[in-house]
Amino acid sequence: MSARGGESxxxxxxxxxxxxxxxxxxxxxxxxxxxxxxxxxxRVRAAIEETGYRQNRAARTLRTKRSxxxxxxxxxxxxxxxxxxxxxxxxxxxxxxxxxxYRVLLYTAEDDAQEIAAYDQLLGDYDLDAFVLTGTHLGxxxxxxxxxxGAPFVSFGRPWGAEATHGWVDVDGAAGxxxxxxxxxxxxxxxxxFIGWPEGSGVGDDRRGGYLRACAEENLDISGLTRAVVDxxxxxxxxxxxxxxxxxxxxxxxxxxDSVALGVWTEITARGLTxxxxxxxxxxxxxxxxxxxxxxxxxxxxxxxxxxxxxxLTQTLDGAPSGAAAAKQLLLPPSLVVRASS
Amino acid sequence: MSARGGESxxxxxxxxxxxxxxxxxxxxxxxxxxxxxxxxxxRVRAAIEETGYRQNRAARTLRTKRSxxxxxxxxxxxxxxxxxxxxxxxxxxxxxxxxxxYRVLLYTAEDDAQEIAAYDQLLGDYDLDAFVLTGTHLGxxxxxxxxxxGAPFVSFGRPWGAEATHGWVDVDGAAGxxxxxxxxxxxxxxxxxFIGWPEGSGVGDDRRGGYLRACAEENLDISGLTRAVVDxxxxxxxxxxxxxxxxxxxxxxxxxxDSVALGVWTEITARGLTxxxxxxxxxxxxxxxxxxxxxxxxxxxxxxxxxxxxxxLTQTLDGAPSGAAAAKQLLLPPSLVVRASS
DNA sequence: ATGAAAGCGCTAACAC
DNA sequence: GTGTTAGCGCTTTCAT
Numbered sequence: 226m227s228a229r230g231g232e233s234x235x236x237x238x239x240x241x242x243x244x245x246x247x248x249x250x251x252x253x254x255x256x257x258x259x260x261x262x263x264x265x266x267x268r269v270r271a272a273i274e275e276t277g278y279r280q281n282r283a284a285r286t287l288r289t290k291r292s293x294x295x296x297x298x299x300x301x302x303x304x305x306x307x308x309x310x311x312x313x314x315x316x317x318x319x320x321x322x323x324x325x326x327y328r329v330l331l332y333t334a335e336d337d338a339q340e341i342a343a344y345d346q347l348l349g350d351y352d353l354d355a356f357v358l359t360g361t362h363l364g365x366x367x368x369x370x371x372x373x374x375g376a377p378f379v380s381f382g383r384p385w386g387a388e389a390t391h392g393w394v395d396v397d398g399a400a401g402x403x404x405x406x407x408x409x410x411x412x413x414x415x416x417x418x419f420i421g422w423p424e425g426s427g428v429g430d431d432r433r434g435g436y437l438r439a440c441a442e443e444n445l446d447i448s449g450l451t452r453a454v455v456d457x458x459x460x461x462x463x464x465x466x467x468x469x470x471x472x473x474x475x476x477x478x479x480x481x482x483d484s485v486a487l488g489v490w491t492e493i494t495a496r497g498l499t500x501x502x503x504x505x506x507x508x509x510x511x512x513x514x515x516x517x518x519x520x521x522x523x524x525x526x527x528x529x530x531x532x533x534x535x536x537x538l539t540q541t542l543d544g545a546p547s548g549a550a551a552a553k554q555l556l557l558p559p560s561l562v563v564r565a566s567s
Numbered sequence: 568m569s570a571r572g573g574e575s576x577x578x579x580x581x582x583x584x585x586x587x588x589x590x591x592x593x594x595x596x597x598x599x600x601x602x603x604x605x606x607x608x609x610r611v612r613a614a615i616e617e618t619g620y621r622q623n624r625a626a627r628t629l630r631t632k633r634s635x636x637x638x639x640x641x642x643x644x645x646x647x648x649x650x651x652x653x654x655x656x657x658x659x660x661x662x663x664x665x666x667x668x669y670r671v672l673l674y675t676a677e678d679d680a681q682e683i684a685a686y687d688q689l690l691g692d693y694d695l696d697a698f699v700l701t702g703t704h705l706g707x708x709x710x711x712x713x714x715x716x717g718a719p720f721v722s723f724g725r726p727w728g729a730e731a732t733h734g735w736v737d738v739d740g741a742a743g744x745x746x747x748x749x750x751x752x753x754x755x756x757x758x759x760x761f762i763g764w765p766e767g768s769g770v771g772d773d774r775r776g777g778y779l780r781a782c783a784e785e786n787l788d789i790s791g792l793t794r795a796v797v798d799x800x801x802x803x804x805x806x807x808x809x810x811x812x813x814x815x816x817x818x819x820x821x822x823x824x825d826s827v828a829l830g831v832w833t834e835i836t837a838r839g840l841t842x843x844x845x846x847x848x849x850x851x852x853x854x855x856x857x858x859x860x861x862x863x864x865x866x867x868x869x870x871x872x873x874x875x876x877x878x879x880l881t882q883t884l885d886g887a888p889s890g891a892a893a894a895k896q897l898l899l900p901p902s903l904v905v906r907a908s909s
Numbered sequence: 910a911t912g913a914a915a916g917c918g919c920t921a922a923c924a925c
Numbered sequence: 926g927t928g929t930t931a932g933c934g935c936t937t938t939c940a941t
Binding site: 349513 | 623625634642644655671673799856
C-alpha cells in the first residue's frame, strides 16, 4: 500500500532488540567485528538475516564523512574508435569497485575547466571519496586542483612531462609496440613500417619508442618507412597508401592505434590484397572492431588497470589521511593479441 | 594543512547567523523560495555566496529519503559495434541529469538475475531514486521486480510483447528503416535488399517491417533479396556476398544494424567495388565507425531519449507517489544520415 | 565486551 | 513570513 516496497525497513534498533544487544553492538559487528565476542557476532548476524536489515548509506555518510562513492568521467562518444578502451575501463572499474563496497558516480565535462567545476560540486555536495582521471596530458590543471584541495585521486595515464606527485596507473605502450615489432621480426619481416601520431603527445611518442628500439636492436633499415598522422581512420588509410606505393614497400606495418590500423586495413582490402598474407598489420587498443575483423592488436589490460587504481585509492582512503602521502606509480604491460592480420 | 580542503565547510547555521535569520529560513530559501519574502531571500542568498555554503547531500537524503541518484547499468563492451548507442545514451543521460540536479550511479550485471540483485542492493543501501533500464526483452523479469517493489523506473526500449504498464521511451525503428528504404527508392533503386536479424526479436522484426512496408507501397519485387542473420560483421559480410552473387543482385541494401552493414561494406570493398557507386548500403545506429568510413545510417536520437526518460522519471518522482501511476510511453523518430554509401 | 549519550546537517511540522 | 522543536539512522566518544 505504501509507495515504496511495502514493509518499512528495519533499523539498527530492530536488529538490536531482536538480538538482545544494544544498538551499538550491532554497529560494532558491522564495522569492527574483531572487538565483539564471536558468540555475540553470530547472534547479531542471525538477527540481521532474519530482519533483512540494510545499512543506510546516507546516515553512515553523514556520520563518517565518507560516501563510498568514486567519481569517473563519462566521455563523449568520440568520432573515432578510441573511446572503446575508456568504456571498457569504466566497466571494469564499476564491477571491481562493487566488490570493495564502492560505487562509481558519473559526471561529464567538455574540457578541463568544466571538469574542475564538476570536481568542486561533487566534492562539496556529495562528499565524494575519490576521483579517477583519464586522459592525462601535459600541464594537466586537474591534478593540480585536486591535490590543492586534498581530494584523493588516481589517474589512468602518466602525468606526461610533469613530476609524479600523485598516484597513477598506466600501460607501457613502448613495451607493447616493442613486442608487436619483435613478433613481426620473428615472422621474418625485415621491412617494417610504423604509422604513429605527430610528435609531442606523450602516449604517441612512447609507443613509437618501442618500435624504434626493436628495429635498432636488429639493425633494420627503416628509412622512409615511418609516418605520423593525426589519429583517424582516413589519415591511417592515406598513410598506408603512401607506404604501399613506395618502390620498396614495407612487408609489415605497426600502427599506433586501431583507428590508424583500420584505415590501413581498408586500403589493403580496397586494393584486393589480404591483410596478413600480403601485408602484415598490427594495431593498438584491441577494440571490438579489431577482434571482429581479425586485426592483430596490442591489448591494454583494462581489468588490471582498474584493479590497481582501486588499490591505490583505497590505500590512500584507508591509510594515510593526506592524499599526497601514499602516492605510487604503476606501469602495466599490455599484451599482443595475434590474429589473421599478422 | 588539514587533509581535506583547508577551511572547514560552513553549515546552514553559519549562513543563518550571517544573514540574521533562523536556520529554517535558509532552508526555505533553498527549497521553497516562494514562501519567503524577496528581501529576505536576497539577504540569505548573499550570505550563502559570502560563506561559500554548500548543501550536504547526505543530510538531505537522510531527511527526505531522496538521494537524487539514478542508477544505470554499465554494459560490458560487446563483441560487435552495438554498445556504441548505449554508451552515447549513457553520456546524454549523465549530462542531462546534471542539469536537473540528479546524478547517475553505475552498476554492472551479467544477466537479469544479477541485475535484480543489484537493484535490491542499490535500493536498500543507497536510497536510489530511480532506475533506467536498457535492452528490454520479451518476458523481462526486471520490470516486474521493480514494479512489485515500487521502485520508479523507465526503460529505453519497449516491453516487447507485454502490456505497457510502465513508462518507456523507444525509437521507431520501423519508421527509420522505412525512411532509409524510401530514400533509396527516390534515388531510383528498384532492386533493394534487406539483411535483418532472425525473426523473434522485437527490435529486428520492427525494423524489417519498415522495409517491407516501403517496398509494398511501391510494389517492388523483393523475392530472394532478403536475409536474416545473427548480428555480426562476419554474418553481414556473408549475407552480402550471397546477395551480390545472385544472377540479378540488388542495387541497394538496407541493413538492420551497422555491424551487418559494415560486413557488407567489407565484402564490397574486398571485391574492388565502391560502396554507394556500385552498391548502395545503409546501416542502423550511426556508430562512430559508420561516420568515419562514410556509411549512411539511421541515427537514434539518444539525446532526446535521455531527455524524455528524465522527463518521465522526474514526473513520477515529483508527482504521483506510486510508480505505476504516471506511466507513459514515447516513440521517437530516428533520422537518416546520408553519407557516401547511398 | 557492552551500553548510554551525543550529534553529524538537514527539513517537516507546527507555533508564532 | 519566520522561528522552534524534533528526529532521520548511524557512529564516535566515554563510561561501565
